[in-house]
Amino acid sequence: MTEIIKPADYKSDLKPVWCPGCGDFGVLAAVTRAFAALELEKHQTAVISGIGCSSRLPAYLDTYGYHGVHGRALPVATGLKLARPDLTVVVTGGDGDMYSIGAGHFIHACRRDVNMTLLVMDNRVYGMTKGQPSPTTGPEVTHPMSTADVRARPFNALATALVAGAGFVARGFSGDPDGLARIITEAIRHPGFAVVEILSPCVVYRPEQKQWKHQVRRDALIPAADLNAALELAMNGDEMATGILWREKRERQAPTPPTARTDVAAIAEAFRV
Amino acid sequence: MTEIIKPADYKSDLKPVWCPGCGDFGVLAAVTRAFAALELEKHQTAVISGIGCSSRLPAYLDTYGYHGVHGRALPVATGLKLARPDLTVVVTGGDGDMYSIGAGHFIHACRRDVNMTLLVMDNRVYGMTKGQPSPTTGPEVTHPMSTADVRARPFNALATALVAGAGFVARGFSGDPDGLARIITEAIRHPGFAVVEILSPCVVYRPEQKQWKHQVRRDALIPAADLNAALELAMNGDEMATGILWREKRERQAPTPPTARTDVAAIAEAFRV
Amino acid sequence: MPGSKPMNPAAKQDITLVIAGGGGAGALTAGELLLKAAARRGYFGLMTRAVGPQIRGGESAALLRISRAPVAAHRDMFDVLFAIDWTNYARFTGEIALAPGARVFAGADDMPQEVAAARPLPEHFDFRALLARDERPNMFTLGFLAALIGIEADIVAAVIAERFAHLGREVRARNIRAAATGAAQAARFDPLLRPPAARAPQERWLISGNQAAALGALAAGVRFAAAYPITPSSDLTEWLGPRIEALGGQLVQAEDELASINMLIGASFGGVPALSATSGPGLALMMEGIGLAVMTETPLVVIDVQRAGPSTGIPTRSEQTDLEIALYGLHGEAPHLVLAPMSVPDCLFTTAWAVELAERLQTPAIVLSEQRIGQMNMILDAPALPDMTAQRKLAQPAGDDPCLRYAATADHVAPMAIPGTAGGMHTPTGLEHDARGRPSSQPADHLAQLRRRQEKLAAFDYGDHWAHMEGEGAMALIGWGGAAAPVLEAARQCRAMGVEVRTIIPRLLAPAQPDRMAAALAGVERVLVVENSHSGQFLRYLRAHYDLPGEVRSLRHAGPAGIAAGEVRAAIADLLHIDDLKQPEAVS
Amino acid sequence: MPGSKPMNPAAKQDITLVIAGGGGAGALTAGELLLKAAARRGYFGLMTRAVGPQIRGGESAALLRISRAPVAAHRDMFDVLFAIDWTNYARFTGEIALAPGARVFAGADDMPQEVAAARPLPEHFDFRALLARDERPNMFTLGFLAALIGIEADIVAAVIAERFAHLGREVRARNIRAAATGAAQAARFDPLLRPPAARAPQERWLISGNQAAALGALAAGVRFAAAYPITPSSDLTEWLGPRIEALGGQLVQAEDELASINMLIGASFGGVPALSATSGPGLALMMEGIGLAVMTETPLVVIDVQRAGPSTGIPTRSEQTDLEIALYGLHGEAPHLVLAPMSVPDCLFTTAWAVELAERLQTPAIVLSEQRIGQMNMILDAPALPDMTAQRKLAQPAGDDPCLRYAATADHVAPMAIPGTAGGMHTPTGLEHDARGRPSSQPADHLAQLRRRQEKLAAFDYGDHWAHMEGEGAMALIGWGGAAAPVLEAARQCRAMGVEVRTIIPRLLAPAQPDRMAAALAGVERVLVVENSHSGQFLRYLRAHYDLPGEVRSLRHAGPAGIAAGEVRAAIADLLHIDDLKQPEAVS
Ligand SMILES: Cc1ncc(C[n+]2csc(CCOP(=O)(O)OP(=O)(O)O)c2C)c(N)n1
Ligand SMILES: Cc1ncc(C[n+]2csc(CCOP(=O)(O)OP(=O)(O)O)c2C)c(N)n1
Ligand code: SF4
């Protein structure tokens, strides 16, 4: 293509169901900017999600998308990318989708290291189901959904991704779509599984998150020298710092697309007595 | 009770289905020794498991037990302990049960920090289903069950438990039942969620694990000074070192058992127009 | 017929209203407060809501029926529509039917085509102009409609004050003012309803199906709950949370439905009656755990507040299409209980009964509620709390004999030792097992336990609660759950017109009750099966388990609109060749 | 009758044998090699295995039938038992029936009571004494039995050499020596079977049901698989792995079944036909994902190799009790395909057909196999590879029109654009949607899509493959899957005795085929429904979907023993009042 590709070209004609002011609009903007920066071909790109406000994102893009069931976006994306290594595969979802019901898949996706990019829109709440706590909600929040005498520690997405083996780990902010677009661009370029945790306010059920725009420290994260350093920062660092925390240096061959070495008739021969 | 309690008192009359030489026999021995050391009352103790060779353990004890479905022992145990805080609750399972299908529950149990003890019998293989790789199997093992061009990184149980928030993290070896019994004893004493990863050889599908007895470095782990140190050791440390890696110092009140402040009729009053 | 007089002979007894509006218009709040005010005034009534997929904003409508006599469901058509605005009103096409000559109150005359098509009596007035900038139009609507049905200003002011108690004096006063402005405007119109003589609220309740179900569970002894949020069951769980805690119990928000069902198993194994609420996708994830509860004979109750499927479907809308997964969705031979409440108040009874049966029979029970019932708010005569309580057959171990957890007994239910019981130690397992619970792959053990697990349910005497029945005659209407209301309403209308029909509403769906059903159907020559499903799940269920006599017809369709009493009457008319029954809206 | 002559008039044509032994005795290996040697010799035959719950050790038995003519199932009783030892043999009670006068070869005379009760002809000889210390008794058994059925030493030596190729010359020689010692001992006994004239192996296959299913999937074009290990499906997956890779495809071991089903969805959305294999507990976890595939119209195939349930049940044993979860286990209205192979070779066809239908109709297909078929090894005439291949209706987008992924079409199947297709961009969703795939909660869209998803399956012409039918007459036997073999065998026996019966074995279980079934049942006055379940799942299914004429009887029981042809004959005898049919083992 010789025409200049604009972010808007990646938008579908569907109007988002998001509430006015929702952080997810910023993520949508950043995604289209990253796609434009990478000049991705729309029909060679697939964006996969689960269920949640954040998981509505794929339908607002004019690429291929798949809006599956709650918590299972990563397996769908894994199947797609393995079967179709020629595609650029991006996964989006929320903190409930990826860290609660999907926590197992999150870990196994990091371990498996299939070449795709995960964008988690973390608002520390279940937006779509109207305000229940999520794994990233702090213990200070009480809610009628849970009375048990348990004070769960918030889920540390960055540290968990590092420990599980993700080779690219970053944090972005929806209120900084340009910075976020740069991070997403790098994440997609990374030749392996990349995790981008995105602070994306839920203005309805966590109105205090409107303050995030004053609290976020942009580009405060720069790639750590080694995994231990990255991990220490993830464990003790500033939760409002954005940037790329970890980027594993490696030469990764594009996996050779599977090719047939035989045919079914030849395989069946083995059953002959 | 004034009689001396012997480990053998905790054994049921059921003969294990385990293969001769299986590491799980050593774990059974260690569990009974720990129970005896703690003088646990048999009817106040419950051992919960999922499915796998390792998950057969509860039935070999003369305590209460529950042998549930694959991967879900931690939720069963959580429900039991929350409903019945008076009981001592122990969970057993394998690396497949806890780290593959059960990985999500593993993380959330660490976060929730309910006062119970998890014993994972890690043989780096699916024993019961005859030899498939598990999350702790190294990438050097090939198996017809997986041909995809993915080389998953082994699951790091200790580091994951630390990141997720477990307050007690240790490693034991089934070939050292006394050392293991000491670790389990401490784990049960810990007033919160305790994770004990146990090297327990599968002599049939991983015969090379018979060598573990020469490789294990007993009591090489001593509680780290802080979480960062523990985590660094878990990430880069010797996989054959046993001992207690992390023990969070804290005063934890025994949670006050829930008590009724009202009755149903009073609650129903609120519906009156 | 534009210009003709008020539309419905019943209008003075009973009125149906829609309050609609787009994002932030507050239609639902207006509806809720109107219902509450009506209850205080001594009316009966109910309200359901229709909302779009948006979290905030988007289209929404409060659907109300207000009546001098108890009512259990909407009528087929609406008499009054108050459009705070017309945003996305078109999306309700097919769901909200206006009666011919319905009255439409709206602020502007851009009435959508499909509303105009119903030939209503539009009354446009620019009420926004009557309000101060900070007064809310939905409060105007509330005051206006309340006045039209004869509710006094003090009641309206009180419900507003209670609702906005947390927002300060200023807000409350402003809202009360807007309502008063509405009431003043109402004077321009004829009253819609004559209010009851007395304000007689004290023995009435205003409650939703989800609340009634949760209350029933508490009444029957549930003291542990675990759930994962999902529409339209979350409001049940969220109501339950603080109350179960106040009763000394607990609610855990689990990491997913696989965890919540297994937490229930743990708590119930520990002797504490346990419950979860979910909807279709969550139920699908629970099936493996429910099967484990069947095998280990661990009591528990799962309430499925059905929504439109398959898959994520339409999360906010009702349907009766989880019947088959509830009945048959477990692998292997896994007999269990399935029950369905037939109305808002019946949620109280049926859920309590489900807890009682699950505990007594040591098996899981699935309660099939549905969005239509669960999220319906209803005014009703205060019911008695069910006096059922969980009664589990507990073991009293004596001596050194090993615990025979799965022993054969006369009623096929074996005594259960719960942890803490000295001498009762055992290990339930999802593997097949012998009478002691030890894993066994021997055919004889398998058959003995399969038989016992089935027989304990089959042999139990469920009594008359198994179904709700009304009427006589050679024509039987069979419906369930949310389809009961239109079936019962249609049947009453038929009887009023001299046509005998009988209605059978099974409350206990599994185990099937062939003898009772045969008795209920004795003498029947024609059967009409009514359900809110596309493929006829209920019909298939009836055919599989029962012998349906004579001519059998199915009246069904899926989707949010549900079944209307008029459709049922029309189907009866067809079957019986009585054209009179077909008139659009019979007197109720 | 001790002392009487060989037990069965069929013995010279067809023999059934058990080789049993405890931990490490190698009974299964002996059985496998005997079957392979028999195949080389020109016999037909089959083998199943009965094993205890232990991973290694524990009791095990190879159950064989070897015959001069093709055979599809075991006979009801066994003619020969070779007990390498008697460890835990008692656990097979109720599963292995010895024919009266069966021959029992064993090393010691501690024959268990229940064996003695069958009044066999025991032959004790201390074969361990005949073997060198390092020679294995199971190789003796192999040589001994092979000789008794006329298999020459060179064949036995060859199969041993192939099997132990990886263990070195020494081991091979030792095993061949032990077999030769066995063969020498066999000379003391009368031969059990007269071998075919020719060694005619080249056009024969030796294959298991699980292998045949995997091969069928590959033949139909499956090139992506994801699975989680579970007995008894893992051997299917493990056979598939290296082969699918050699064909340019892939197999992933997923972290659980929730992941594997969703990986299939991803791969299939990417245009690659995809398959998984599992068993009951795994299927339960897949149901939510299968429902998503229904809603998004994503083709895929799941093979459920059924085992005894409920819950973990008896993982190594067979049953037909996942029928209802496969048919009805999805929430909402979720029409999909359910198929069942009726024999080992039929696994090849039915799985290929399932792939073809799933692709063509853009919907998930569940193939209900069972342990009895999946893990049966059978000698059969080499089948042709099915010439079906996945044919998906693909979109050819033209111009700038948005992709109408869910458009109405004549055959109700809408063209599918797969990623990579320029201009076909769209986002399938588990939410209800309009023709473009955009989320919609409007009743009209819901009804249109519900209808289309159902109609595309209902309107398709499945042809004659929907069922396997034999015979005529007013008496119909209906069975499915693994129950087909005893049904067909009993029917043939009846016909041989002059009693006309017809058999109907549906291969396509969903969507039901009411017209075809009605035609198949025309003129029938009595129906016998046969299944390996406790509660009658298949009977319920038939009643729900079909009109069964006349007198309907159910012959069923659950558990590993399965249904015997003799039981079927006895039930026919009862229904038809023909006592002759009841004789214990009719000529086959
Ligand atoms: C199996 C299942 N369980 C529960 C739900 C209900 N549900 C829909 S979205 C959601 C959580 C949304 O939270 P999150 O992933 O953080 O997304 P957000 O809306 O905050 O962007 C839940 C629990 C569901 N759709 N499916
Ligand atoms: C839902 C489900 N999926 C799969 C299985 C089959 N299965 C039984 S045990 C097991 C894994 C056992 O491995 P592990 O947990 O490591 O225990 P081990 O046998 O090695 O002690 C599997 C996959 C099952 N029982 N249930
Ligand atoms: S509820 Fe919260 S997360 Fe959802 S759209 Fe509204 S603001 Fe965004």
Ligand code: SF4
């Ligand atoms: S298979 Fe392995 S893990 Fe299982 S009992 Fe045998 S040795 Fe132990």
Ligand SMILES: [Mg+2]
């Ligand atoms: Mg969120």
Ligand SMILES: [Mg+2]
């Ligand atoms: Mg293991």
